[in-house]
Amino acid sequence: MTFDEHKKNPISPWLPRNHSLKNKTGKWATHIPKVNQEKCSYPDCVKCWIFCPDGSISFNNKKAVIDFHYCKGCGICSKVCPNNAIDMVKKK
Numbered sequence: 001m002t003f004d005e006h007k008k009n010p011i012s013p014w015l016p017r018n019h020s021l022k023n024k025t026g027k028w029a030t031h032i033p034k035v036n037q038e039k040c041s042y043p044d045c046v047k048c049w050i051f052c053p054d055g056s057i058s059f060n061n062k063k064a065v066i067d068f069h070y071c072k073g074c075g076i077c078s079k080v081c082p083n084n085a086i087d088m089v090k091k092k
């Protein structure tokens with residue numbers, strides 16, 4: 001399935017539509033991802049979106065953005081980003 005086809009489901013390629021919306025896992029996070037949008041190479045890369053287990057990543061103004069209502073701070077997006085565009089920082 002192509003990314004354009006996946007965009008019809010804005011949540012995640014791994015989750016049925018609206019599945020993750022029921023589970024507001026944002027309160028679990030001790031650390032949260034901070035995106036350096038200068039380094040993000042969307043649309044050439046959508047790796048963080050593919051791997052985020054909570055469907056917390058979308059793209060706005062052609063850059064990755066995080067929905068902190070759902071981001072549980074697992075850090076996977078930071079690990080998979082080929083451009084080191086995502087740092088995990090302590091949640092305040």
Ligand code: SF4
Pocket residue numbers: 035039040041042045046047048049064080081082083084085086
């Ligand atoms: S993995 Fe990195 S470069 Fe790729 S879309 Fe996400 S933030 Fe941008």
Ligand code: SF4
Pocket residue numbers: 032033051052053054055056057066070071072073074075076077078
């Ligand atoms: S840290 Fe990244 S991969 Fe993990 S839930 Fe948050 S946005 Fe998704």
